[in-house]
Amino acid sequence: MVRVTIRDVAKVLNLSVSTVSRALNDKEDVDERTRIRVKTMAREMGYTPNLMAKALKGKTLGLLGVVIDDNANPFYAEVVKGMEREAKRHGFHLLLVNTAADYSEQVFAIDFLQNKGVDGILVAPVKDTIPNEMDPIKVPFVIVGRHFENSTFTEVYNDEVLGGYLATKHLLDSGRRKIVTIQPEMDIFPTRGRTEGYRKALREFSNGLLDESLELKSSPEEAGLILKRYVDSEGKVDAVFAYNDMYALEAIASLKTSGFKVPEDVAVIGYDDIPYAVYVSPALTSVALDKDWLGRTAVELLIKMISGKVLKKKKYIQKPVLRVRDSG
Amino acid sequence: MVRVTIRDVAKVLNLSVSTVSRALNDKEDVDERTRIRVKTMAREMGYTPNLMAKALKGKTLGLLGVVIDDNANPFYAEVVKGMEREAKRHGFHLLLVNTAADYSEQVFAIDFLQNKGVDGILVAPVKDTIPNEMDPIKVPFVIVGRHFENSTFTEVYNDEVLGGYLATKHLLDSGRRKIVTIQPEMDIFPTRGRTEGYRKALREFSNGLLDESLELKSSPEEAGLILKRYVDSEGKVDAVFAYNDMYALEAIASLKTSGFKVPEDVAVIGYDDIPYAVYVSPALTSVALDKDWLGRTAVELLIKMISGKVLKKKKYIQKPVLRVRDSG
DNA sequence: TTGAAAGCGTTACCAC
DNA sequence: GTGGTAACGCTTTCAA
Numbered sequence: 001m002v003r004v005t006i007r008d009v010a011k012v013l014n015l016s017v018s019t020v021s022r023a024l025n026d027k028e029d030v031d032e033r034t035r036i037r038v039k040t041m042a043r044e045m046g047y048t049p050n051l052m053a054k055a056l057k058g059k060t061l062g063l064l065g066v067v068i069d070d071n072a073n074p075f076y077a078e079v080v081k082g083m084e085r086e087a088k089r090h091g092f093h094l095l096l097v098n099t100a101a102d103y104s105e106q107v108f109a110i111d112f113l114q115n116k117g118v119d120g121i122l123v124a125p126v127k128d129t130i131p132n133e134m135d136p137i138k139v140p141f142v143i144v145g146r147h148f149e150n151s152t153f154t155e156v157y158n159d160e161v162l163g164g165y166l167a168t169k170h171l172l173d174s175g176r177r178k179i180v181t182i183q184p185e186m187d188i189f190p191t192r193g194r195t196e197g198y199r200k201a202l203r204e205f206s207n208g209l210l211d212e213s214l215e216l217k218s219s220p221e222e223a224g225l226i227l228k229r230y231v232d233s234e235g236k237v238d239a240v241f242a243y244n245d246m247y248a249l250e251a252i253a254s255l256k257t258s259g260f261k262v263p264e265d266v267a268v269i270g271y272d273d274i275p276y277a278v279y280v281s282p283a284l285t286s287v288a289l290d291k292d293w294l295g296r297t298a299v300e301l302l303i304k305m306i307s308g309k310v311l312k313k314k315k316y317i318q319k320p321v322l323r324v325r326d327s328g
Numbered sequence: 329m330v331r332v333t334i335r336d337v338a339k340v341l342n343l344s345v346s347t348v349s350r351a352l353n354d355k356e357d358v359d360e361r362t363r364i365r366v367k368t369m370a371r372e373m374g375y376t377p378n379l380m381a382k383a384l385k386g387k388t389l390g391l392l393g394v395v396i397d398d399n400a401n402p403f404y405a406e407v408v409k410g411m412e413r414e415a416k417r418h419g420f421h422l423l424l425v426n427t428a429a430d431y432s433e434q435v436f437a438i439d440f441l442q443n444k445g446v447d448g449i450l451v452a453p454v455k456d457t458i459p460n461e462m463d464p465i466k467v468p469f470v471i472v473g474r475h476f477e478n479s480t481f482t483e484v485y486n487d488e489v490l491g492g493y494l495a496t497k498h499l500l501d502s503g504r505r506k507i508v509t510i511q512p513e514m515d516i517f518p519t520r521g522r523t524e525g526y527r528k529a530l531r532e533f534s535n536g537l538l539d540e541s542l543e544l545k546s547s548p549e550e551a552g553l554i555l556k557r558y559v560d561s562e563g564k565v566d567a568v569f570a571y572n573d574m575y576a577l578e579a580i581a582s583l584k585t586s587g588f589k590v591p592e593d594v595a596v597i598g599y600d601d602i603p604y605a606v607y608v609s610p611a612l613t614s615v616a617l618d619k620d621w622l623g624r625t626a627v628e629l630l631i632k633m634i635s636g637k638v639l640k641k642k643k644y645i646q647k648p649v650l651r652v653r654d655s656g
Numbered sequence: 657t658t659g660a661a662a663g664c665g666t667t668a669c670c671a672c
Numbered sequence: 673g674t675g676g677t678a679a680c681g682c683t684t685t686c687a688a
Contacts, residue, residue, distance in 0.1 A: 005681055016659045021683060031657060051443055052383040053681035056664050061380070062444065063423075071412065072405040081400040084426050093444060095391075096422045098412050116390065116421060117379055249607040279577040281609035333665055344675040349667060357673060381665035384680045 004047040013041055024049070055117055062092045064302060065113035067123040068144075069101045074274040075244065075291060076124075079144065082295025083122060090303050092119070101126050101186065103133075110136055120302045128189050140305035142298045147189045147315075154305065156298045156316045160190050163287040163320040164197020167241050167269045170285075170322055172205050176239035176267055180214040180230065182223055182251065183243045191243065194271065198241055223247040224254030231258065238266055239328060245270035245277055245286055252280070252327065267328030282326035289320050332375040341369055352377070383445055390420050392630060393441035395451040396472075397429045402602040403572065403619060404452075407472065410623025411450060418631050420447070429454050429514065431461075438464055448630045456517050468633035470626045475517045475643075482633065484626045484644045488518050491615040491648040492525020495569050495597045498613075498650055500533050504567035504595055508542040508558065510551055510579065511571045519571065522599065526569055551575040552582030559586065566594055567656060573598035573605055573614055580608070580655065595656030610654035617648050 010020045015038070022030045023038035055061045064087055068076045084094050095118055099105040103126045113121060114137070121141040127133055128146040134153065143155040164181075171179050181198045183191045199213055206212070214237070218226040223242065227250075231237050240255075242248035248270030252262050260266050262282055270277065273288035297316055304311060338348045343366070350358045351366035383389045392415055396404045412422050423446055427433040431454045441449060442465070449469040455461055456474040462481065471483040492509075499507050509526045511519045527541055534540070542565070546554040551570065555578075559565050568583075570576035576598030580590050588594050590610055598605065601616035625644055632639060 003681090006683095007681075017682080018660075018684080019658055021681095022658090025683085027683095029657060034657080048443055050384070050681050052380050052389075052445055053664090054683080055380040056378070056384055056666090056681080057683050058664070059683085070409065071399065072402070072409040074400070074402065074405075077400040077402075077405045080424075081398065081426065084399065084424060088425070093440070094424045096408070096412060096424050097416070098409065112421070115376060115379055249604070253607060276577070276604040276607070279581060279604070279608045331665090334667095335665075345665090346667080346669095346676075347674055349665095350674090353667085359673060362673080378665050381680090382667080384665080384682090385667050386680070387667085 003050070004045045005050070006047070009038065009042050009045060009047055012045070013037060060119045060306065061117045063095050063116065063118045064092050064299065065095045065097065065109075065116070065118040065121040065123075067097050067099060067106060067109045067113070067121060067125075069124065069126075070098050071096060073246075074276070075272045075289075078291035079295040082292035083299045084295075085292075086296040086299040087303075090299075092299070092303065099126060103127060107133075107136065114138060120306045122298050122302060126186075126188075129187065140302060142302045142305070144298045145190065145294060152314060154301055154311060154314050156294055156301065156318075157189065158193075158289055158294070158318045158320055160193025160320075161197040161200065163271060163289075164194035164241070165201045166197070166320065166322045167271070167287050168198045168201035169204075170324065171239040171241065171267055171269065171328060172201060174267070174328075176328075178212065178214070178237045179239040179241060180216060180227070180237050181241040181243075182216040182218055182227060182247055184219065185217050194241075194243065218247070220244075220246045220250065223250035227251050228254045228258055231255075231260075240266060240268045242268060242270050244272045245274045245284060247271075248284055248286070248327070249280060252282075252284075263326065263328050269322075269328040273323050277323075277325070280327075285325045285328040286323050287320045288323040290318060293318060331378070332373045333378070334375070337366065337370050337373060337375055340373070341365060388447045388634070389445045391423050391444065391446045392420050392627065393423045393425065393437075393444070393446040393449040393451075395425050395427060395434060395437045395441070395449060395453075397452065397454075398426050399424060401574075402604070403600045403617075406619035407623040410620035411627045412623075413620075414624040414627040415631075418627075420627070420631065427454060431455060435461075435464065442466060448634045450626050450630060454514075454516075457515065468630060470630045470633070472626045473518070473622060480642060482629055482639060482642050484622055484629065484646075485517065486521075486617055486622070486646045486648055488521025488648075489525040489528065491599060491617075492522035492527075492569070493529045494525070494648065494650045495599070495615050496526045496529035497532075498652065499567040499569065499595055499597060499656060500529060502595070502656075506540065506542065506565045507567040507569060508544055508555070508565050509569040509571075510544040510546055510555060510575055512547065513545050522569075522571065546575070548572075548574045548578065551578040555579050556582045556586055559583075559588075568594060568596045570596060570598050572600045573602045573612060576612055576614070576655070577608060580610075580612075591654065591656050597650075597656040601651050605651075605653070608655075613653045613656040614651050615648045616651040618646060621646060 006020050010017045023035040097109040106126045124144045131148045131151045143153050147157045240251050248268050252268050270284050270286040273286040277284035277286050334348050338345045351363040425437040434454045452472045459476045459479045471481050475485045568579050576596050580596050598612050598614040601614040605612035605614050
């Protein structure tokens with residue numbers, strides 16, 4: 001296919017490229033009839049602007065880089081979906097990169113994306129403790145689902161402490177006393193926050209004495225195993241507050257095969273409220289997040305930043321809600 | 329940040345831009361020591377090539393467009409993940425667009441992606457009956473998970489007939505006789521194929537007489553409702569072959585609330601074998617697909633096409649496998 | 657209201 | 673081996 005350029009259109013119409021350019025871009029100072037003529041002819045000839053050329057002239061390409069752990073994780077999948085929809089509304093597109101929670105992958109991704117000429121970046125950082133890990137980002141960016149202490153970054157995240165608190169409080173209120181929490185090794189905002197909320201509820205319940213904090217670390221795949229090992233050796237656990245629904249599902253499966261009844265013997269609460277939480281049995285009680293909101297808001301803010309707007313508010317925090325079902 | 333260009337490097341080194349360009353791109357005809365000098369200085373000055381400018385000169389941008397129904401669908405999520413990994417291996421990036429199975433969205437997406445300068449497109453078409461719906465694609469493309477009859481497109485897909493056959497045969501073999509299948513309205517390769525496989529198994533079993541083909545149409549959300557309505561009015565169903573695992577989960581939920589035991593009263597088999605199939609109860613029997621392979625292979629082929637290779641083989645077909653668990 | 661020309665950063669052709 | 677220059681397609685002064 002031969003590309004139709006602005007020059008071709010100009011030639012046919014006996015106009016200059018500049019006039020055609022102005023007409024196409026709805027600039028002032030161009031005769032209305034000329035504009036019509038140009039636009040009609042352009043359409044007729046199948047003219048499409050060359051975005052590279054525009055970009056070279058300092059215009060935006062309309063690309064947003066997305067750096068996340070794993071797009072197949074149902075939590076991120078929903079977030080990305082929200083991002084995508086919002087981006088589309090503004091004529092932007094998403095450039096997706098999975099990091100598998102690997103820091104060097106993230107560094108590489110950020111570098112790469114900028115080379116591709118993205119106008120901005122949406123990132124759920126692998127580490128969120130050292131703010132200057134964001135230094136290599138030279139374009140506007142928004143942090144998604146993470147929070148850097150004392151940073152000036154634009155961030156969209158969840159009140160994880162509240163989530164952890166809500167779950168643990170509910171367990172406590174329904175009579176559970178030996179509540180174990182199982183979280184990933186990673187020291188990221190969500191793990192810190194959820195654990196903190198868990199401790200807070202415990203502390204509150206015991207009048208300041210945090211005497212029964214049972215904290216396990218595990219990968220999602222091993223959650224069941226680690227939990228089983230703990231129960232076998234320590235015994236007496238009557239509730240589990242899992243990092244997320246995947247952990248919770250693993251926990252339930254493991255407890256069941258160990259002969260425990262869920263929730264009779266052991267209650268289990270998850271986090272994220274993925275769509276499948278409804279179908280498992282017992283139906284999963286989970287801390288629910290509006291994932292679409294997370295993605296949508298992040299993109300909305302990023303696009304504002306790209307278009308040069310200065311945001312007065314930098315932190316956008318969502319309050320999670322406990323969705324009580326049968327597992328706890 | 330001020331962008332460092334090839335010209336800046338040239339000036340500092342007292343060389344011409346052309347020499348610097350050649351040195352950087354490892355072309356012939358440039359003194360080895362000059363090359364070293366240039367590369368060192370370029371790194372030192374923090375030079376990064378402007379991809380737009382390269383693209384304008386007809387070079388590739390390294391972008392692959394992905395057009396699918398919904399990235400949050402666990403099936404596509406896994407496929408996209410496979411694509412992403414393979415693309416990364418080759419230095420490519422993914423531009424994601426969801427169509428929500430809407431044809432006009434697809435048309436728009438394809439147009440848009442090409443404007444963004446993608447080097448190729450991976451598409452799971454919304455309709456796969458009219459080959460010339462692909463006409464607007466002017467770049468290399470690969471069809472994913474769909475198959476156009478008699479087309480010359482490069483396609484990576486599954487043997488859906490076999491999948492439907494396997495599931496139905498298994499149901500028949502385990503003594504089920506009133507097997508209903510529930511499929512989406514859409515006339516796409518997977519629905520056609522799975523239904524055909526279902527009919528084939530029935531026909532085979534009844535010695536050529538396809539006397540008990542019970543075919544229901546439904547959206548995923550309404551699958552439970554539609555099924556219930558059918559069972560209530562027609563009664564006597566002892567097995568369900570669902571379009572995919574979402575349909576199967578809805579079916580199971582609906583059957584359970586109607587007082588049926590799964591699988592004792594009614595067996596249910598799904599399709600896709602999503603990760604959550606293991607956790608529901610009863611654990612879902614499902615037709616399993618290697619989603620990663622699908623994504624990986626599609627990208628591999630697309631990149632070959634982009635680099636000008638001519639593929640002798642155009643159709644890449646995967647044989648599904650029945651993963652028998654508890655539901656059927 | 658329109659046109660000519662410069663320039664964005666890069667590559668490639670052609671001299672030297 | 674190296675340098676000058678045109679060209680990729682577009683936008684944007686500056687004149688006319």
